Amino acid sequence: MAFTVRHTAASVLIWISTFVSSARIYPANEVTLLDSRTVQGELKWVASPTEGGWEEVSIMDEKNTTDPHRIFVEIKFTLRDCNSLPGVMGTCKETFNFYYYESNNDKERYIRESQFAKIDTVAADESFTQVDIGDRIMKLNTEVRDVGALTRKGFYLAFQDVGACIALVSVRVFHKRCPLTVRNLAQFPDTVTGADTSSLVEVRGSCVDNSEERDVPKMYCGADGGWLVPIGNCLCIPGFEERSGACQACRMGYYRALATEGSCSKCPLHSYSIREGSTSCNCDKGYFRSETDPASMPCTRPPSAPQHLISNVNETSVNLEWSAPSSSGGRQDLSYNLGLRGTRVSINDLQAHTNYTFEIWAINGVSKQNPGHEQAVSVTVTTNQAAPSSVTSLQAKDITRHGVSLAWQQPERPNGVILEYEVKYYEKDQNERSYRIVKTSSRNAEIKGLNPLTSYVFHVRARTAAGYGDFSAPFEFLTTSVPSPIIGDGANSTVLLVSVIGGVVLLLFIIAAFFISRRRRKYSKAKQDAEEERHLHPGVQIYVDPFTYEDPNQAVREFAKEIDASCIKIEKVIGIGEFGEVCSGRLKLPGKREICVAIKTLKVGYTDQQRRDFLSEASIMGQFDHPNVIRLEGVVTKCKPVMIITEYMENGSLDAFLRKNDGRFTVIQLVGMLRGIASGMKYLSDMSYVHRDLAARNILVNSNLVCKVSDFGMSRVLEDDPEATYTTRGGKIPIRWTPPEAITYRKFTSASDAWSYGIVMWEVMSYGERPYWDMSNQDVIKAIEEGYRLPPPMDCPVALHQLMLDCWQRERNERPKFSQIVNMLDKLIRNPGSLKRTGGETSRPNTTLLDPSSPDFPSCLGSVAGWLQAIKMEGYQDNFTAAGYTTLGAVVHMTQEDVARIGISSVVHQDQILNSVQGMLSQMQQIQDRMVPV
Ligand code: AMP
Numbered sequence: 001m002a003f004t005v006r007h008t009a010a011s012v013l014i015w016i017s018t019f020v021s022s023a024r025i026y027p028a029n030e031v032t033l034l035d036s037r038t039v040q041g042e043l044k045w046v047a048s049p050t051e052g053g054w055e056e057v058s059i060m061d062e063k064n065t066t067d068p069h070r071i072f073v074e075i076k077f078t079l080r081d082c083n084s085l086p087g088v089m090g091t092c093k094e095t096f097n098f099y100y101y102e103s104n105n106d107k108e109r110y111i112r113e114s115q116f117a118k119i120d121t122v123a124a125d126e127s128f129t130q131v132d133i134g135d136r137i138m139k140l141n142t143e144v145r146d147v148g149a150l151t152r153k154g155f156y157l158a159f160q161d162v163g164a165c166i167a168l169v170s171v172r173v174f175h176k177r178c179p180l181t182v183r184n185l186a187q188f189p190d191t192v193t194g195a196d197t198s199s200l201v202e203v204r205g206s207c208v209d210n211s212e213e214r215d216v217p218k219m220y221c222g223a224d225g226g227w228l229v230p231i232g233n234c235l236c237i238p239g240f241e242e243r244s245g246a247c248q249a250c251r252m253g254y255y256r257a258l259a260t261e262g263s264c265s266k267c268p269l270h271s272y273s274i275r276e277g278s279t280s281c282n283c284d285k286g287y288f289r290s291e292t293d294p295a296s297m298p299c300t301r302p303p304s305a306p307q308h309l310i311s312n313v314n315e316t317s318v319n320l321e322w323s324a325p326s327s328s329g330g331r332q333d334l335s336y337n338l339g340l341r342g343t344r345v346s347i348n349d350l351q352a353h354t355n356y357t358f359e360i361w362a363i364n365g366v367s368k369q370n371p372g373h374e375q376a377v378s379v380t381v382t383t384n385q386a387a388p389s390s391v392t393s394l395q396a397k398d399i400t401r402h403g404v405s406l407a408w409q410q411p412e413r414p415n416g417v418i419l420e421y422e423v424k425y426y427e428k429d430q431n432e433r434s435y436r437i438v439k440t441s442s443r444n445a446e447i448k449g450l451n452p453l454t455s456y457v458f459h460v461r462a463r464t465a466a467g468y469g470d471f472s473a474p475f476e477f478l479t480t481s482v483p484s485p486i487i488g489d490g491a492n493s494t495v496l497l498v499s500v501i502g503g504v505v506l507l508l509f510i511i512a513a514f515f516i517s518r519r520r521r522k523y524s525k526a527k528q529d530a531e532e533e534r535h536l537h538p539g540v541q542i543y544v545d546p547f548t549y550e551d552p553n554q555a556v557r558e559f560a561k562e563i564d565a566s567c568i569k570i571e572k573v574i575g576i577g578e579f580g581e582v583c584s585g586r587l588k589l590p591g592k593r594e595i596c597v598a599i600k601t602l603k604v605g606y607t608d609q610q611r612r613d614f615l616s617e618a619s620i621m622g623q624f625d626h627p628n629v630i631r632l633e634g635v636v637t638k639c640k641p642v643m644i645i646t647e648y649m650e651n652g653s654l655d656a657f658l659r660k661n662d663g664r665f666t667v668i669q670l671v672g673m674l675r676g677i678a679s680g681m682k683y684l685s686d687m688s689y690v691h692r693d694l695a696a697r698n699i700l701v702n703s704n705l706v707c708k709v710s711d712f713g714m715s716r717v718l719e720d721d722p723e724a725t726y727t728t729r730g731g732k733i734p735i736r737w738t739p740p741e742a743i744t745y746r747k748f749t750s751a752s753d754a755w756s757y758g759i760v761m762w763e764v765m766s767y768g769e770r771p772y773w774d775m776s777n778q779d780v781i782k783a784i785e786e787g788y789r790l791p792p793p794m795d796c797p798v799a800l801h802q803l804m805l806d807c808w809q810r811e812r813n814e815r816p817k818f819s820q821i822v823n824m825l826d827k828l829i830r831n832p833g834s835l836k837r838t839g840g841e842t843s844r845p846n847t848t849l850l851d852p853s854s855p856d857f858p859s860c861l862g863s864v865a866g867w868l869q870a871i872k873m874e875g876y877q878d879n880f881t882a883a884g885y886t887t888l889g890a891v892v893h894m895t896q897e898d899v900a901r902i903g904i905s906s907v908v909h910q911d912q913i914l915n916s917v918q919g920m921l922s923q924m925q926q927i928q929d930r931m932v933p934v
Contacts, residue, residue, distance in 0.1 A: 029225025031192070033071070034173040070195055070223065071147040073098075073157065074172040076140055079124035080165035095123045097160035098145060102152040116158055119145050124166075140169060149195035178221035182208060182245045184233035186217030197223045207234035210247035212259060235259040239277035249277035257295035269298035270330075290365035301329035303362035305375035306336065306343070308665070310672045310705045311358070312679065313627040315386040316415060317348040321672055321829075322360055322377065323665075331364040337374075352386040352415035352466060379704045381627060385466035389413040391421070394460055394475040397444075401452040401480050407444040408460055408472070416464035423447065428455040428476060450479045543689040546619035552612045553637075559622030560615075561634035563587070563645055568636065570599055574652070578713070579603060579614045580641070584648055587633055596648035597633055601641040611642060617713040618644045624687070628680030630700055630710040649700035649708065657701050658768035667797060667835050670764055673707045674800075675825040680709040681757060682818035685750035692748050694756035695723065695737045696763040735777040736770075740784060741812060751812035757821065758807025759790075765800060766793030784808075788931035797835040799828055864888055871916045879903045892921050 075098070082092035099116035124141040147155070159168060176193045178201075186205030194201045205217035215232035222228045236247035238256055241263040250256050250264030255278040267273050267281035271289075274282075283289055283299035293300075304325040312319040321344040328334050335341050337360065350356060361376035389411040398405040410418060423445045426435035438445050450456060455478045459471035546555035567588050575582040580603035588594040602614045621632040621644075636643040651657045654673070665673075677699055684691060691698075691709065698711035723734040733743055739755035741747040759771050771790060772780045789808050792801035803824060809815045816824070828834050864881075867888055868874045883902040885891050894917055899910045 028179045029176050030072075030174045031177050032172055032174040034171065036170045036172070069150055069175045069192060070197070071150055071155070071173060071175050072144055073119075073147055074142060074144045074174070075122065075159075076142050076169040076171075077124070078140060078167045078169060082165075085165060091163050092165070093163040095121050095162075096164055096166055097162060098122050099158040099160065100147055101156040101158070102150055102154075103156065104153040106154055108156070111156060116156075119147060146197075176223070176225040178203070178219075178225050178227050181227055183219060183227070183230045184217060185211045185236065185242060185245070185247065186213075186232070186234045188217075188219050188227065191221040193221055193223045193225055199223055200228065205232075205234075208246055210240045210249075211236050214259070238279040252276055252278075255279060255281045255295065265296060268296055271299045288366035288369035290369070293365065298330060300331045300364070300366050301327070302367040302370050302373060303327060303329045303331075303334055303364050303375075305377050306360050306362050307377065308669055308705050309358075309360055309377040309379050310669065310676075311379045311381045311627075312672065312676060312706075313381050313384055314679075315384045316350045316352050316413075317346060318350060318356065318358070318381055318383065319346050319829075320344060320358055320360065320379065321668065323669065325362045325375075328362075329364050329366065331366070333365045335363050337361050337363060337376075349413065350383045352383055352464075355380055355382050377704075379706075384627070385464075385625075386415045387467045388415050388418060388462040388464050388469035390470035391460045391462060391472040394458065394472050396475075396477050399477060399480055402450050403446060403448040404450065404456070404458075404477065404479070405444065405446050406458060406460070406475075410443060411462050411469055414462065414464065415469075416466055418462045418464055420463050421445070421460055422463065422468065423458060423460050424471065425456050425458045427451070428457050432457075452479050453481050454479050541623075541687055543620070543623055543684075543687040546616045552616060552619065555619040556615045556622075556635060556637065558619075560618040560632055560644075561622075562638060563589070563634035563636055565636050565639050565643075568597070568599065568643070568645065574598070579606070579610060587645055595633075596650075598646050598648045600644040600646070602643070604641065606642075613713060614642065615644070617711075620689070620712040621646065624683070624689075626680055626683040627706065628676045628708050629683060630708045646710075647708075648702075649710075650703040651701035651705070653697050654699035654701050654707060655696035655763060655768045658696065658764060662767040667795075668829060668832055669705065671800070671825055671829055671835065673701070673705060674761055674764055675822065675829060676707040677709060677760060678757065678818055678821040678825055680707075681750075681753060682822050684709065685753065685818045688750075690748050690750055691753050691756070692742075693724075693734055693737070694753050694760060695734060696760050696768060697723070699760065736772055736780055739808070739812065740781075740810065743781060747812075749812065750818065751815050754807050754815040754818065754821070755812075757818070758804040758815075761800060761804045761807070762790050762793060765796040769793065783931055791931065792838070795838050797828075798837045799834050864891060867891070867916070867920075871912060873909065873913060876902075876904055876909070876913075888920065892917055 077096075079094060082088065082094055085092055098119045098121070100119055101111055101116045103111075122143050122145070125143075147157075157171070157173070159171075178188070178191045178193065180190045181188050183205065185208050187208055188203050188205045191201055191203050193199070200220040200222055203219055203221055205219065207213050207217070211234040213232070214235045217230070217232040217234055219230045220228045236242050236256070237259055240247040240249055241256055242248075250273075252275065253267055253273055254264040255267055255273050256264045257280055270284045270287040271281035272284065273280075280295045287299035287301055289295075289297065289299050304327040306322040306325050309320060309322040312321075324334065324343060336343075338345070347356075347358070357378055357380040359376040359378040361374040363374070367374060391408050391411050393409040395407050396404050397407055406423065408421075420439050420441050421443065423438040423440070424435050425438075425447060426432050438447060445460075447458075455476060458475040458477075459473075460475075461471045462469045544555070544559075546552050546559070549555040567590075568585055569588075570583045570585040572584055573581045574584050577600050580601040583599045583601065585597055585599050586594050587597040600614075600617075602611060606614070615635065615637065618632055618635045621630060625631070630649070631647045633645040633647065635645065681691070681694065691712075693711060694709070698709070699707050700710045701707050723736065724732040735743060737756040737759045739752050742752040742755075762771055763769065772783075775783070787810075789805055792798070792804075803816070803821065806814075806816050807821075864886060865874070865877055868877055868880070879902045880886075880891070885894070885902070894914070896910060896914060899913055904910055904913065
């Protein structure tokens with residue numbers, strides 16, 4: 001920049017370029033074009049002109065740009081107050097004029113005054129009224145004037161002094177700009193303000209390094225050099241975060257996945273980043289992320305194996321149920337193979353009597369990332385025998401006057417070898433009970449001896465070793481009036497004619513018969529159902545008591561397979577039975593795979609009777625074939641030791657197993673176990689077998705939590721069971737599991753088994769608690785007699801306790817049958833909501849204490865006479881009677897004074913009596929605390 005100043009008489013003229021080439025910056029938003037104080041060289045102000053007119057100062061811009069700019073001029077000057085100047089009154093002024101003139105030429109020689117545009121008449125804010133030359137203080141005036149929007153390359157400024165005493169100290173010419181700034185991660189350049197006071201200059205920002213545009217960043221540069229109205233923004237790209245207005249890389253161990261996220265985050269659990277600027281973290285070994293997992297989610301693992309797989313076989317259906325795996329891998333999206341979301345499945349229509357292995361494994365969103373490593377639980381079950389499905393394709397081949405030739409296809413699911421078919425038929429408008437049966441082993445039958453012109457109904461069903469299937473749907477047709485077949489070779493035209501006429505007549509007849517028979521059928525349907533029910537399950541197998549055989553060894557030979565001892569490997573002792581050790585081991589029969597077995601041995605030195613009793617268990621067990629009844633593999637009788645080989649039940653007896661796993665199972669799992677036991681008991685009761693010692697200790701549990709009924713020895717109730725106690729009638733009975741009628745007159749039936757089953761339910765739901773706790777057998781018998789029953793165990797669903805109470809009905813015919821129990825449990829399992837309602841929090845119900853003197857007070861403690869006898873104080877019987885203490889209810893209230901008053905003076909005897917009274921009271925308390933009256 002260069003400029004010159006020429007002198008005029010009383011004025012100064014300056015040429016200034018409108019544009020900045022280099023500038024010394026004063027305030028940040030002002031760009032100075034000229035500052036007289038900093039100009040080196042020939043800038044001389046003169047007081048008077050050498051000739052009239054203007055002198056000039058010029059500055060020329062090299063860039064020649066022509067954007068209009070708003071120019072400001074800051075003038076600093078001092079001014080003498082006219083009053084301080086004596087003798088100039090009338091001519092003295094206190095203002096000067098300020099002009100400008102725009103031009104593209106910085107060398108204009110002569111500019112007429114009229115060419116100038118006046119900017120303002122400038123007056124001083126400060127002037128001097130007092131002149132004291134000695135210590136005069138100069139006051140500096142600063143005035144800024146806005147020149148306006150200029151469009152040419154430069155302009156001239158002129159200061160016209162019209163008679164003031166003025167000293168122009170400096171002139172600074174500047175325009176305003178908005179300075180470079182960064183806003184919302186967008187950088188906005190230095191921007192000169194618009195031409196007029198209200199103009200806004202729109203400026204587009206550019207994103208800072210490592211950021212990207214989100215919405216176009218824009219701001220407006222205001223006339224006074226301020227930025228206004230920021231719009232849009234930039235965001236740091238992934239891997240970077242905003243720090244001090246810039247985008248900086250995430251540190252190691254941190255990541256930023258999306259531009260829209262806040263700052264860098266620490267790598268989530270089980271992941272890491274080993275470089276700066278990471279957009280995601282890598283999973284630790286063995287951990288994965290699914291395609292849809294957000295980067296912020298911890299890395300996860302496939303789940304562990306599902307647990308506690310239970311199977312229930314129901315004919316050819318298998319119900320499987322399991323618990324969720326112990327580890328879900330840290331995810332919520334757990335499912336199981338076959339697309340299962342829940343923890344149970346029913347598989348129907350399997351082949352009868354076939355081994356199936358089911359594998360269940362859990363899956364989650366990262367299982368695909370680690371294929372082939374699923375951890376499965378599996379169970380192998382054998383489906384039961386099942387009757388064949390019904391015959392569906394019945395056809396008449398030939399119809400004659402007196403017969404029909406029927407044919408059909410094998411049922412879709414024969415479920416075994418079809419032994420025979422049964423054809424049942426009857427005249428349609430006769431009573432259905434007068435049907436006839438024809439049996440055949442082929443898939444056709446010639447039915448003869450029918451009446452001509454009669455409508456018949458036919459049903460066919462198949463039979464396998466498992467019994468009869470359902471009858472086919474009714475198949476109706478009409479015998480003809482002609483002697484020879486109307487279908488086939490024998491038909492001639494006369495016969496056909498007769499047949500056609502006959503047919504029309506018959507059709508009318510059929511229609512009438514149809515309406516009549518429909519009405520009748522309605523009434524006979526119920527009867528027929530009952531009848532068919534009987535026919536559908538004929539000859540249910542009945543258990544044979546081996547002791548009915550003259551030679552019990554014969555029963556063993558018949559029901560138990562002899563196994564060669566060399567096929568058995570004994571591994572370890574797992575228990576002690578009545579007759580000897582119980583071991584676990586392996587059985588490898590020729591042509592079969594090796595299996596784990598339990599081996600019961602008969603100790604040496606046994607008597608014949610003991611051998612017979614020992615083997616009777618095998619003869620009984622060998623007659624059973626049910627998934628919830630312990631399976632007999634065979635016996636070793638031809639060498640010593642004599643052994644009974646059964647399937648191995650990994651978890652041993654149910655009572656100990658539950659105690660060991662207190663509180664670990666879901667209600668559904670417990671009910672699943674109960675369902676298994678009930679199903680086994682249903683099978684046994686259907687076979688007319690009465691167990692007599694059904695208790696949790698006699699149920700065995702395998703590794704899949706399948707419960708099986710065991711302990712079938714004939715002598716078991718007498719000898720084997722440590723719970724069994726001799727009753728007054730001499731038998732040994734497990735009192736706590738046995739109903740009153742079996743205790744008092746040995747009436748053992750499936751209904752007494754049902755009572756025991758109720759106790760097993762209570763044992764299961766209380767995880768192996770001892771029924772009636774520490775009450776004595778006598779107290780139990782009495783309490784039951786009084787109508788008390790066990791309360792619901794802790795958290796026991798009300799529906800289950802109700803079922804227990806039903807099993808404990810005094811009247812045995814009112815107890816549910818095992819088939820009803822199974823149905824009931826199935827219903828509860830299907831509808832788990834019904835198991836939600838529990839009776840309360842504690843196992844000890846808060847029944848109010850009964851008043852011992854009330855008629856309701858349990859007489860379970862017996863009579864006063866009996867009590868005195870028991871404590872050997874029967875000598876005082878009369879004292880008690882005379883004083884009116886005839887019931888123990890009254891006795892328990894006695895104090896020492898009472899005892900003395902009735903004439904018992906011996907302090908030792910008084911103490912003995914009062915101690916016993918105390919004991920009675922606490923026993924009563926126990927019974928009442930624990931039992932529920934029904
Ligand atoms: P028992 O003589 O049948 O009462 O058997 C005595 C003990 O041996 C039982 O309480 C069980 O702990 C164990 N036991 C008997 N049979 C089996 C089996 N099949 N599998 C596993 N443990 C068994």
